[in-house]
Amino acid sequence: xxxxxxxxxxxxxxxxxxxxxxxxxxxxxxxxxxxxxxxxxxxxxxxxxxxxxxxxxxxxxxxxxxxxxxxxxxxxxxxxxxxxxxxxxxxxxxxxxxxxxxxxxxxxxxxxxxxxxxxxxxxxxxxxxxxxxxxxxxxxxxxxxxxxxxxxxxxxxxxxxxxxxxxxxxxxxxxxxxxxxxxxxxxxxxxxxxxxxxxxxxxxxxxxxxxxxxxxxxxxxxxxxxxxxxxxxxxxxxxxxxxxxxxxxxxxxxxxxxxxxxxxxxxxxxxxx
Numbered sequence: 339x340x341x342x343x344x345x346x347x348x349x350x351x352x353x354x355x356x357x358x359x360x361x362x363x364x365x366x367x368x369x370x371x372x373x374x375x376x377x378x379x380x381x382x383x384x385x386x387x388x389x390x391x392x393x394x395x396x397x398x399x400x401x402x403x404x405x406x407x408x409x410x411x412x413x414x415x416x417x418x419x420x421x422x423x424x425x426x427x428x429x430x431x432x433x434x435x436x437x438x439x440x441x442x443x444x445x446x447x448x449x450x451x452x453x454x455x456x457x458x459x460x461x462x463x464x465x466x467x468x469x470x471x472x473x474x475x476x477x478x479x480x481x482x483x484x485x486x487x488x489x490x491x492x493x494x495x496x497x498x499x500x501x502x503x504x505x506x507x508x509x510x511x512x513x514x515x516x517x518x519x520x521x522x523x524x525x526x527x528x529x530x531x532x533x534x535x536x537x538x539x540x541x542x543x544x545x546x547x548x549x550x551x552x553x554x555x556x557x558x559x560x561x562x563x564x565x566x567x568x569x570x571x572x573x574x575x576x577x578x579x580x581x582x583x584x585x586x587x588x589x590x591x592x593x594x595x596x597x598x599x600x601x602x603x604x605x606x607x608x609x610x611x
Contacts, residue, residue, distance in 0.1 A: 349418035387572030412445030420448035431473030448486035475515035489516035494523025546570025
């Protein structure tokens with residue numbers, strides 16, 4: 339296995355390329371290992387996907403549970419892992435900083451901090467949001483390896499599609515020292531392009547939303563450097579599961595099994611590691 343320092347430097351280097359890379363979001367050890375076998379260069383956890391796997395709603399997972407999950411995903415493969423740390427599991431800057439330190443201890447080489455409370459209400463006041471990122475940056479700089487910090491502006495997914503305020507926040511997070519900037523919920527090419535032009539740090543965009551229509555090539559041309567899918571893979575799997583379950587209950591048939599991965603093929607993939 340590579341050291342955390344090697345993973346951290348490799349993960350940071352991915353963001354310096356001139357083309358976008360895709361960082362998929364597994365929700366358990368099995369999906370992490372499958373994504374590694376497919377050939378992705380890095381992985382990111384998904385708070386929603388993991389919560390659903392526990393029978394919980396997104397935001398209901400405790401920090402202790404999340405750190406155990408991050409540790410399991412980080413140890414599952416040799417790939418760098420960036421952790422979805424929600425809002426840092428608390429409103430205060432020091433809480434966000436401590437969450438960064440705990441994620442690093444769990445094996446992550448990167449992590450993201452949101453600018454909203456866990457109840458997904460209004461975003462924090464700008465000054466407070468900046469203080470939280472500054473505290474997270476200070477925690478990152480105290481680590482003995484390269485940890486890539488992503489700062490998130492959540493306006494577009496909490497019902498406030500204010501592009502000007504989103505850009506203001508991302509610019510502030512950049513000045514505070516964040517390595518990567520992320521405004522989830524942006525799906526229009528012109529909005530994404532405006533964000534990319536407004537900052538000089540790598541920008542992450544999430545695809546897999548119902549309104550997402552842009553390809554990796556199109557996003558790369560705009561200047562996006564990292565593309566994640568959040569809970570989309572998890573929801574796709576759960577969608578197939580629910581369709582199959584409804585077929586069983588409502589129609590009493592088993593056609594869903596024809597769409598499944600071959601048992602021998604699945605067994606062989608996990609035997610390979």
